[in-house]
Amino acid sequence: MNYRFSDTIESFKSSAVREILKLTQGRSIISLAGGLPNEQYFPTDAVKQAFNRVFEQGSGVLQYGLTEGFTPLRQSISKHLARKGIHVGIDNMLLTTGSQQAIDLLTRVYIDPGDVILVERPTYLAAIQVFQSRKATIVSVDCDADGMSLEDLERKIQKYLPKMIYVIPTFSNPSGKAWSLERRKGTLDICKRNNVLILEDDPYGELRFGGAASDAFPTIFSLDEQANGSAVVYTSTFSKIVAPALRTGWIVGDQTVIMHLTRAKQAADLHSSSMDQQALHQLMEHFDLYAHIDLIRTEYEARMRQMVDLLKAKNWDGVRWIEPKGGMFVWVEMPKHINTSELLKLAVEEEVAFVPGESFFADEPETNMMRLNFTHTNSEEMVLAFDRLDRALQRMLQTVSAR
Amino acid sequence: MNYRFSDTIESFKSSAVREILKLTQGRSIISLAGGLPNEQYFPTDAVKQAFNRVFEQGSGVLQYGLTEGFTPLRQSISKHLARKGIHVGIDNMLLTTGSQQAIDLLTRVYIDPGDVILVERPTYLAAIQVFQSRKATIVSVDCDADGMSLEDLERKIQKYLPKMIYVIPTFSNPSGKAWSLERRKGTLDICKRNNVLILEDDPYGELRFGGAASDAFPTIFSLDEQANGSAVVYTSTFSKIVAPALRTGWIVGDQTVIMHLTRAKQAADLHSSSMDQQALHQLMEHFDLYAHIDLIRTEYEARMRQMVDLLKAKNWDGVRWIEPKGGMFVWVEMPKHINTSELLKLAVEEEVAFVPGESFFADEPETNMMRLNFTHTNSEEMVLAFDRLDRALQRMLQTVSAR
Numbered sequence: 159m160n161y162r163f164s165d166t167i168e169s170f171k172s173s174a175v176r177e178i179l180k181l182t183q184g185r186s187i188i189s190l191a192g193g194l195p196n197e198q199y200f201p202t203d204a205v206k207q208a209f210n211r212v213f214e215q216g217s218g219v220l221q222y223g224l225t226e227g228f229t230p231l232r233q234s235i236s237k238h239l240a241r242k243g244i245h246v247g248i249d250n251m252l253l254t255t256g257s258q259q260a261i262d263l264l265t266r267v268y269i270d271p272g273d274v275i276l277v278e279r280p281t282y283l284a285a286i287q288v289f290q291s292r293k294a295t296i297v298s299v300d301c302d303a304d305g306m307s308l309e310d311l312e313r314k315i316q317k318y319l320p321k322m323i324y325v326i327p328t329f330s331n332p333s334g335k336a337w338s339l340e341r342r343k344g345t346l347d348i349c350k351r352n353n354v355l356i357l358e359d360d361p362y363g364e365l366r367f368g369g370a371a372s373d374a375f376p377t378i379f380s381l382d383e384q385a386n387g388s389a390v391v392y393t394s395t396f397s398k399i400v401a402p403a404l405r406t407g408w409i410v411g412d413q414t415v416i417m418h419l420t421r422a423k424q425a426a427d428l429h430s431s432s433m434d435q436q437a438l439h440q441l442m443e444h445f446d447l448y449a450h451i452d453l454i455r456t457e458y459e460a461r462m463r464q465m466v467d468l469l470k471a472k473n474w475d476g477v478r479w480i481e482p483k484g485g486m487f488v489w490v491e492m493p494k495h496i497n498t499s500e501l502l503k504l505a506v507e508e509e510v511a512f513v514p515g516e517s518f519f520a521d522e523p524e525t526n527m528m529r530l531n532f533t534h535t536n537s538e539e540m541v542l543a544f545d546r547l548d549r550a551l552q553r554m555l556q557t558v559s560a561r
Numbered sequence: 562m563n564y565r566f567s568d569t570i571e572s573f574k575s576s577a578v579r580e581i582l583k584l585t586q587g588r589s590i591i592s593l594a595g596g597l598p599n600e601q602y603f604p605t606d607a608v609k610q611a612f613n614r615v616f617e618q619g620s621g622v623l624q625y626g627l628t629e630g631f632t633p634l635r636q637s638i639s640k641h642l643a644r645k646g647i648h649v650g651i652d653n654m655l656l657t658t659g660s661q662q663a664i665d666l667l668t669r670v671y672i673d674p675g676d677v678i679l680v681e682r683p684t685y686l687a688a689i690q691v692f693q694s695r696k697a698t699i700v701s702v703d704c705d706a707d708g709m710s711l712e713d714l715e716r717k718i719q720k721y722l723p724k725m726i727y728v729i730p731t732f733s734n735p736s737g738k739a740w741s742l743e744r745r746k747g748t749l750d751i752c753k754r755n756n757v758l759i760l761e762d763d764p765y766g767e768l769r770f771g772g773a774a775s776d777a778f779p780t781i782f783s784l785d786e787q788a789n790g791s792a793v794v795y796t797s798t799f800s801k802i803v804a805p806a807l808r809t810g811w812i813v814g815d816q817t818v819i820m821h822l823t824r825a826k827q828a829a830d831l832h833s834s835s836m837d838q839q840a841l842h843q844l845m846e847h848f849d850l851y852a853h854i855d856l857i858r859t860e861y862e863a864r865m866r867q868m869v870d871l872l873k874a875k876n877w878d879g880v881r882w883i884e885p886k887g888g889m890f891v892w893v894e895m896p897k898h899i900n901t902s903e904l905l906k907l908a909v910e911e912e913v914a915f916v917p918g919e920s921f922f923a924d925e926p927e928t929n930m931m932r933l934n935f936t937h938t939n940s941e942e943m944v945l946a947f948d949r950l951d952r953a954l955q956r957m958l959q960t961v962s963a964r
Binding site (some may be wrong): 159160161162163164166167170192194195198199200202205206209210213216217218219220221222223254255256258259262267268269270273284287288291313321338350353355377387388389397401402403404405412414415418421423424425426427428429430432433434436437 | 562563565566567568569570572573577595597598600601603605608609611613619620621622623624625626644657659661662665669670671673676687690691694724753756758790791792800804805806807808815817818821823825826827828829830831832833834835836837839909942
């Protein structure tokens with residue numbers, strides 16, 4: 159058989175990084191590469207009880223469910239969102255297989271091949287992949303510590319006439335930064351004036367550090383103060399605040415947008431696991447999710463603090479970073495002459511891994527960045543990881559200076 | 562906000578049927594419309610135990626899983642498939658959110674807009690929707706009681722140069738028929754000669770009646786006698802033999818095909834629920850799935866028998882059907898002048914529902930067909946349903962003759 163694949167497979171090419179990280183399998187490598195929450199803080203007993211409660215309802219729980227998702231869970235999420243200033247009814251919400259599927263479905267119903275999507279520079283690599291598979295043209299907008307540059311956004315909207323902008327304003331992946339209120343408002347304002355849809359991806363929003371108040375980082379969606387007719391479509395997930403295996407995310411927005419997303423989802427997979435959705439509903443009824451989120455915040459902040467302290471202690475020449483106000487990552491800038499993909503090869507030899515920054519750029523990549531995850535590694539391993547990283551860097555510097 | 566949706570939404574239009582069936586909600590309508598397995602036969606206790614066994618493994622079970630799916634479950638499915646003459650390793654298999662997602666992913670990686678896909682006449686309506694959303698050209702091949710017409714298949718391959726053919730050879734949805742061995746072999750032979758990929762959709766294959774042996778209806782995939790390089794990609798699901806809420810299907814085929822599907826799935830949703838996958842693995846280890854399937858077969862056959870007996874007893878003028886050898890549906894042909902979409906409106910008034918045949922045709926629909934599901938309705942309701950259907954039909958005949 160001579161297989162004749164579609165053009166789309168080109169956009170799903172395996173990255174060089176993935177190939178390098180494959181080398182880590184089966185070895186005692188300490189990985190700062192993944193985006194994994196820490197299983198130590200999964201509410202495993204509560205989740206187990208939640209499943210048992212589901213089974214108390216009888217056999218009906220195992221039947222096909224609604225494409226939109228389990229109605230009582232949509233109601234629970236609606237209450238949860240109200241605490242964040244997001245006021246939506248269940249007709250403004252679709253449950254998805256993680257927020258990754260939300261990105262994919264919105265791209266299907268909103269983007270035609272050749273349409274332009276603006277993204278942050280840098281941005282989430284798996285979103286880039288979805289947009290590329292749709293043959294969209296992806297254009298990066300300049301960003302600084304406060305978020306997207308409003309001047310560059312305005313300029314690129316005029317130049318490229320985008321249909322959509324994709325942003326992670328709160329504790330971004332990979333950069334860990336939180337946008338200022340002014341940038342959030344400015345982006346909303348500019349996009350509304352130009353009829354550009356905003357896809358606000360918010361998987362990390364709950365993971366804020368420093369005892370920040372719940373309204374410290376208002377979502378762009380909440381700033382628009384309307385669900386129907388909103389310029390913003392918002393997505394989040396239980397993956398980081400409960401557990402990823404349950405694969406439950408949500409996407410909220412205008413009812414017509416949700417209707418089209420629901421029809422696309424029906425063709426894509428009929429519906430996501432309704433076992434997981436029913437269990438999450440039971441969990442939200444019987445478990446103190448907010449006390450649990452407080453615990454995660456405290457633990458993750460301590461790990462972030464340790465990582466930043468180690469970066470300071472190593473005192474590598476010309477290395478910079480912005481201390482994250484939340485989330486799961488520190489985004490580290492190395493001196494210009496350090497190619498982090500090259501560094502990764504040496505790091506893997508030294509038995510430590512990270513993600514080189516290249517993959518997070520939709521266009522011209524910066525080659526001297528690296529993303530370090532601080533949530534999944536325990537304290538002793540973190541120290542070891544930095545010693546290994548130090549050895550890899552010293553080897554690299556020797557090679558570079560020898561050239 | 563003036564939303565600017567993609568062209569794709571056109572293919573996800575809500576059907577007239579779906580609108581009519583919405584009217585059934587909240588009323589005491591007996592539905593022969595759905596494709597629901599009977600919750601009475603879900604192995605609920607065993608599934609509950611399986612979940613509890615998963616939680617005995619510790620918190621790690623709640624972490625992100627592999628895009629390919631939980632490895633031990635892929636091994637269990639591999640053993641299960643070997644009983645059906647399908648010999649594949651785990652690298653030949655991807656786990657999906659039901660077989661619906663398998664259809665969607667293969668369409669993405671194999672079909673470009675404008676490519677031709679051949680299908681049975683009639684065929685599964687949600688597959689048509691996926692192909693349309695990809696802007697494929699769908700061409701129906703004539704079928705009779707033994708399956709696809711090999712002459713028409715050959716002719717349409719020459720005429721339309723299709724890239725793929727989509728078939729449900731065993732207890733088809735909607736027609737309930739099982740292809741003869743000759744047609745299976747013939748289709749494989751013709752497709753191999755012409756380099757046309759076969760997508761074999763087999764959700765119902767285990768539900769065979771009349772004590773048929775396990776090799777009575779060999780899959781086309783098994784006839785090709787190779788996984789790598791095969792002209793066939795095969796998909797099935799736990800939805801009909803365990804329960805749909807667990808949303809776990811699989812797609813098997815050549816390793817390169819599976820690799821591309823896996824990359825597409827990674828962008829689509831990272832992975833399906835690994836809770837469900839882990840529970841299904843425990844179920845397959847600790848539960849006699851084959852005794853359970855025997856039970857379902859017996860019960861569903863009895864219901865099919867009752868439905869066919871009721872059809873005979875009603876003795877409607879000019880009504881015909883082929884008695885199913887398995888599966889979940891009887892496909893009923895009404896006299897030419899009976900439009901079943903019109904009949905459905907009257908049926909809903911009489912508080913019974915079915916699916917009119919129209920939706921199952923990719924091109925010129927036949928308007929006098931209806932699909933009746935026999936798995937979900939109990940014995941007393943089935944009798945009532947046919948009385949109501951009879952009243953609707955008599956009302957329709959009066960209107961037709963009065964015209």
